[in-house]
Amino acid sequence: MSHPHRPRRGSIAYSPRVRAKSEIPRVRAWPLQKQPKLLGFAGYKAGMTHVIMTDDVPNSLTSGMEISIPVTILEAPPMKVAAIRVYSNTTYGANAIAEAWTTELDKELNRAMTVPKKHDLPAAIAKIEQLIKDGIAKDLRVVMYTLPEKVTGIPKKKPEIMENNIGGTDIKARFEYARTLLGKFINITDVFNNGDIVDVLAITTGKGLQGPVKRWGIQLQKSKHSRAGSVREIGTLGAWHPSHVSWRVPQLGQTGYHQRTEFNKRIMQIGKDGKTVTPAGGVLNYGIIRNDYIIIKGSVPGPAKRLVRLRPAIRSKKQTPPVPEIKHISLESKQG
Numbered sequence: 001m002s003h004p005h006r007p008r009r010g011s012i013a014y015s016p017r018v019r020a021k022s023e024i025p026r027v028r029a030w031p032l033q034k035q036p037k038l039l040g041f042a043g044y045k046a047g048m049t050h051v052i053m054t055d056d057v058p059n060s061l062t063s064g065m066e067i068s069i070p071v072t073i074l075e076a077p078p079m080k081v082a083a084i085r086v087y088s089n090t091t092y093g094a095n096a097i098a099e100a101w102t103t104e105l106d107k108e109l110n111r112a113m114t115v116p117k118k119h120d121l122p123a124a125i126a127k128i129e130q131l132i133k134d135g136i137a138k139d140l141r142v143v144m145y146t147l148p149e150k151v152t153g154i155p156k157k158k159p160e161i162m163e164n165n166i167g168g169t170d171i172k173a174r175f176e177y178a179r180t181l182l183g184k185f186i187n188i189t190d191v192f193n194n195g196d197i198v199d200v201l202a203i204t205t206g207k208g209l210q211g212p213v214k215r216w217g218i219q220l221q222k223s224k225h226s227r228a229g230s231v232r233e234i235g236t237l238g239a240w241h242p243s244h245v246s247w248r249v250p251q252l253g254q255t256g257y258h259q260r261t262e263f264n265k266r267i268m269q270i271g272k273d274g275k276t277v278t279p280a281g282g283v284l285n286y287g288i289i290r291n292d293y294i295i296i297k298g299s300v301p302g303p304a305k306r307l308v309r310l311r312p313a314i315r316s317k318k319q320t321p322p323v324p325e326i327k328h329i330s331l332e333s334k335q336g
Contacts, residue, residue: 010250017215017258018280025201025308028257031314033167036177040164041191042146042309043076043203045300046153046239046284046293051268052328055323066327072300073277074215074308075126077291078105078185079148084144085130085163085176088136090217098131099143100124102183111158132172140166140174142181146307153287154305162309188270188292196267197313197324202301206257216250260301264313268295268324280333303326 030039051068055062083101087094101119109115131137145159168174192198212218212234221231237245270278274289282288285304300308 009218012335020203020259030165031312036168036174040311043074045306046073046286048072049165049330051326054325072296074290074294077147079144081142081181085141086137087139088137090272096130102182108157137146197316198310199263201261201309204301205303207255210255211252212250266297279331284334
């Protein structure tokens, strides 16, 4: 009797497959930059369409010809810098040691956190400067929040709060750059440009409780095994001994609503007037785009209205591609 061997069904790289703790994705690594610059931004996924562009891939069979590319549209209203936070290094990891909050916070921020009311900004700035001078502060972040009340396609006012990194190698220069951003609104054009390569981070679409066939991709029961009463189940939970079920056995459970990072996504276009890229009748399950927008090549994790974070590509290729030459953006209705 044949005994074929094959790789296991499904990847265990993503285990445990549980729901994400927050709808705001975590950025666990940042690219290295020599000059001080803001390294992150966030937008809301609207939907997908397609564009006609000139193929600029060298040695491609269609190089120089017009091709159709699927794209995702993100609505990216301004974000605001609320605070500067510095960290020290300990044996247990980074530890926040000081913060400097701006006094110009929006009232909607009270929906997400307790806003400091008696915060002494000059004293906090002086404390951070002293920590940097003494060599205690080793890293720096800026605390930013979104402004969802500006987005008509998302029925909420509670902002999302997140940390974004500041590029550079000198923490003093990074702090001086962060001071210029404190309390100001940041636009998508202040961080990214047309043609940039970015990484996108988002929480995938939730599927709820699913069986092992959909969750792990196992095969259906064959022949008389299926006639025994189970078709979409695994053949065995494992050996008699050791007398417990291994975590490697594919079983039913939560599917979707996991954080995922997709690398090296190309920015096709960044614009100011979102109505110019809104399909006829509005974007399905979203509506009309009224703020700044960003068009990204390919798909992006998550459903419509999901928060998507962007960062400069951490594994970018050595050669940066040119600015895409877009000939046409499809504005036909996507309602079928």
